[in-house]
Amino acid sequence: MAAVIPCIDLQRGGVVQLVQGQRKALDGPDADEMLRRFEGFPEIQVIDLDAAMGVGENAALVERLASTARCRVGGGVRSAERAAQLVERGAHRVIVGTAAFQPAFDDIVAAVGPDRVIVALDSKHGQVVVEGWARGVDVAADEVMASFTGRCGGFLCTLVDREGMLQGTDLDWFMRLRHATTLPITAAGGVTTLDEVRALLHLDIDVAIGMAVYTGRLSLDDLRTL
Helix, strand or coil, rough: CCEEEEEEEECCEEEEEEEEEEEEECCCCCCCHHCCCCCCCCCEEEEEHHHHHCCCCHHHHHHHHHHHHCCCEEECCCCHHHHHHHHHCCCCCEEEHHHHHHCHHHHHHHHHHHHHHEEEECEEEEEEEECCCCEECCCHHHHHHHHCCCCCEEEEEEEEHCCCCCCCCCCCCCCCCCCCCCCCEEEEEECCCHHHHHHHCCCEEEEEEHHHHHHHCCHHHHHHHH
């Protein structure tokens, strides 16, 4: 059954929310406080933004969170060694973006098993983007999903054009993705209202929630009841 997945994005040791992966919109409470607030949700998404962008890392904090709560962890997971280290230190699953389009991907899958791998198919202007959303890959998310069958346990699909904007998401896009694969999908990017969350859950798509929660547009208590 699809679920709501609250997010903790890390930058320079703190919890942040960015607009379209670039401009910082706000600083959140510290990571431990966010873990407390997110109690009762089945899983938490933890992204090391510095590692994703290649400008540093928050490895110790990521590993502490993963050892404390059930977390899927992403950002800079570009080697089998790093993926295995995260799993060994408590990560339930690892999110792989850039490396999913490199030879290292097969080594990552072999190291932790396909069920523990979530492939990030983040999209901007209709094409998949990697390297912290800085470089485009000349393919659409729905076109490439079939190539990962048997090689991952699902997909994280972020609509970068809407990320952090609080202007709503594109339900039609997510519906196309749902028709392209039977594997689990997590939707992210612009989800702002309970109606959008309900619509995505009805499509059997998990919903990663960030900015709407941190700004108070969506209530964690309301989300827990869905």
